[in-house]
Amino acid sequence: MAYCYKCGVELERGAPACPLCGASVPTDCVEPETPARPAYPNFVHDPEYGDDLSGPERRRIALEILSLALGLAAAASVVIDLADGGLAWSRFVAAAVLGVWGVCAGVIALWKRPGWAAAAAASACSAAMVGIDAAGGWRGWSLAVGLPMAAAVALGSFAVGASVRKSKRRGLNVAGHSLIAVAASLCILELALDLYADGRIFLRWSLITAASIVPVSLLFYYMHARLLRGADLRKFFRL
Amino acid sequence: MNDRAPAFFRLQLTLAEDVNLVALKAALEKLARRFPLFHVELRRGAFWYYFERNDAPPQPMADSLYPMQKPEAGKKGAHLYRVRAHHNRLALEVSHVICDGYGGIALFKALTAEYFRRCGLAVPCEEGVFDLDAAPSPEEWEDSFARYSRPGLPPPPPQDPSWHIPGALLPRGTIRITTGRLSVAQLLAKAKGYGVTATVYLAAHYLAVLQEYQEDEALASGSSGDAWRRRTKPLRLEVPADMRRIFPSSTLRNFSLFLEPTLRPRLQRFEFPDILKIVEAQMALGLQRGELARIISRNVEAARSPLVRAMPLPIKNAFMRALNDIYGDRMFSGVLSNLGAFKLPAILRDRVLAVDLIINTSPIIKQTVAAISYGDVFSISIGSLCESSEFERRFLTSLVKDGLRVKVESNIPPRR
Ligand SMILES: [Zn+2]
Numbered sequence: 001m002a003y004c005y006k007c008g009v010e011l012e013r014g015a016p017a018c019p020l021c022g023a024s025v026p027t028d029c030v031e032p033e034t035p036a037r038p039a040y041p042n043f044v045h046d047p048e049y050g051d052d053l054s055g056p057e058r059r060r061i062a063l064e065i066l067s068l069a070l071g072l073a074a075a076a077s078v079v080i081d082l083a084d085g086g087l088a089w090s091r092f093v094a095a096a097v098l099g100v101w102g103v104c105a106g107v108i109a110l111w112k113r114p115g116w117a118a119a120a121a122a123s124a125c126s127a128a129m130v131g132i133d134a135a136g137g138w139r140g141w142s143l144a145v146g147l148p149m150a151a152a153v154a155l156g157s158f159a160v161g162a163s164v165r166k167s168k169r170r171g172l173n174v175a176g177h178s179l180i181a182v183a184a185s186l187c188i189l190e191l192a193l194d195l196y197a198d199g200r201i202f203l204r205w206s207l208i209t210a211a212s213i214v215p216v217s218l219l220f221y222y223m224h225a226r227l228l229r230g231a232d233l234r235k236f237f238r239l
Numbered sequence: 240m241n242d243r244a245p246a247f248f249r250l251q252l253t254l255a256e257d258v259n260l261v262a263l264k265a266a267l268e269k270l271a272r273r274f275p276l277f278h279v280e281l282r283r284g285a286f287w288y289y290f291e292r293n294d295a296p297p298q299p300m301a302d303s304l305y306p307m308q309k310p311e312a313g314k315k316g317a318h319l320y321r322v323r324a325h326h327n328r329l330a331l332e333v334s335h336v337i338c339d340g341y342g343g344i345a346l347f348k349a350l351t352a353e354y355f356r357r358c359g360l361a362v363p364c365e366e367g368v369f370d371l372d373a374a375p376s377p378e379e380w381e382d383s384f385a386r387y388s389r390p391g392l393p394p395p396p397p398q399d400p401s402w403h404i405p406g407a408l409l410p411r412g413t414i415r416i417t418t419g420r421l422s423v424a425q426l427l428a429k430a431k432g433y434g435v436t437a438t439v440y441l442a443a444h445y446l447a448v449l450q451e452y453q454e455d456e457a458l459a460s461g462s463s464g465d466a467w468r469r470r471t472k473p474l475r476l477e478v479p480a481d482m483r484r485i486f487p488s489s490t491l492r493n494f495s496l497f498l499e500p501t502l503r504p505r506l507q508r509f510e511f512p513d514i515l516k517i518v519e520a521q522m523a524l525g526l527q528r529g530e531l532a533r534i535i536s537r538n539v540e541a542a543r544s545p546l547v548r549a550m551p552l553p554i555k556n557a558f559m560r561a562l563n564d565i566y567g568d569r570m571f572s573g574v575l576s577n578l579g580a581f582k583l584p585a586i587l588r589d590r591v592l593a594v595d596l597i598i599n600t601s602p603i604i605k606q607t608v609a610a611i612s613y614g615d616v617f618s619i620s621i622g623s624l625c626e627s628s629e630f631e632r633r634f635l636t637s638l639v640k641d642g643l644r645v646k647v648e649s650n651i652p653p654r655r
Contacts, residue, residue, distance in 0.1 A: 004647075007632060007635070007647075008639040008640075009419070009635055009636065009639055009645045009646065009647045010644060010646035011646070011647060011648075012647075012648045015648070018647070019417055019631075019647050019649035019652065020631055020647060021628075022628075022652070037326060037327075039253070039328065039648055039650070040302065040303075040304050040328075040416070040650040041301070041302050041303060041304055041325045043303070043304060044305060044412075045300070045302065045303040046305075046308050046412070
């Protein structure tokens, strides 16, 4: 019978060490008989995680909580507004809440398909702007400015996402892509604003912004290319 | 429910021969008809979890180095219990969602008996083995808590958080099981010598070990003298007690409550004979009908509250998790469950060599001690999520120092 000389406990036949303190069993105490079969298998066999929430379950729960919270907020503002003497400002709140819900729900539901998620978010955003526009007495800004803006942002994020997915090495080039997309969106925004305000196109501030943004993104591309070719980071930044 | 430590417990047999999978499969199929309570799956609705019948018998599953991990509960078609085999080891892992130790043992005995019948033995329905050809009785799935709830009783006093063993945790999905086996006769003689039951004796050892551990940790962190006692938390055990002995019931569903033997090292250092007296008195006090009735009523009434019922499930779950951490696991330094003697029909005496009980634990409590006896072997299994096996060493060697012979095995080797 093998004992642990430290703990005084009896050990399994053929056990190489004490399971409590780790002290090894002196070889003269290990009996020459065949060692006992270990009580537990030496492999791990488990069914897949079940108690852990899967991705779709997580997204469904997020959607449930989001809907509940936004629904409560919208309902509360409508009730307060009604108590205040009729539906006035709460119409804007309701339209905005619907828009936020649409954007989030679209993104959550289409998580695995970023392109579709961007499209859904843009449509929800435009719909919300149309709603707010209508709630405040129709002035048409939602169609003239909001729609092109939402489309520009969606297209921009889609383009950045697609190019990121295509590039084999991701790094500073992502920042470069994003900056270019921002510059392009700003140009579209000014274009839409000009057309809405006085019907003429006269790009000014967006071009200035783009002129300052584009060199920065070019710098990012350059650094990305240099680092890809194996430049030492310390040397590159003269550290 | 907890991601890391699902509330599962495990009963395992060591057989004289390797498990026959064909017989095991046939036994599981036969079992499904007799135990409708266990043949449900947990599904989620918008406001509550609900059970749905699932009459398909579970398939036997290979055993794993780390038992009781990753249950499938909540998945479509998943059972709340599973049967595992490895060489001559046969194990049943059951979720606490459906039953307590009493129900688990009923299922396990029926499974064992039917398994050996399929192996060609004429196993009689005695020693608590259910007759698989009889019709299941509705009393077996009665909610006995609801039956014995008496609204209007004053709620039990609130508890303060207790001390927990410090230290790093094992990696996710792993657990260390250390089993110590000793002689029932020796253990009972020892407990009788102190004039207490085996459960009280083990609980006293448990608390004494925690007290010493807490003291050593305080001194190791640089405290000197008794100054650390002023800030120290109590040591409290969760000792499940079968309510069927006090409130007549034959349900297989959960019908257990916890006794809470507690030491307050803030007051003084306790010697072992004092701890024995304290634990015995506290457990006797906790087992009074009135005390138990008010705990039952509090639990039942809380679940009936319209506020709780109207909460959507995701929010309920988040609350439940937080509340379980704050009000469940933080209240206890450890868990001691003693299921007592496990008896099988005499014909199986040479076929079943050993029985063990293992209870899963949580990252907050970190270790549990579960005991069951079979023949003259008293098996104590410690389930631990601690990286260090220090608690196991202290607990089992304290039994050795008290003059008991203990044989030890573990599923993973200790780290030095
Ligand atoms: Zn040792």
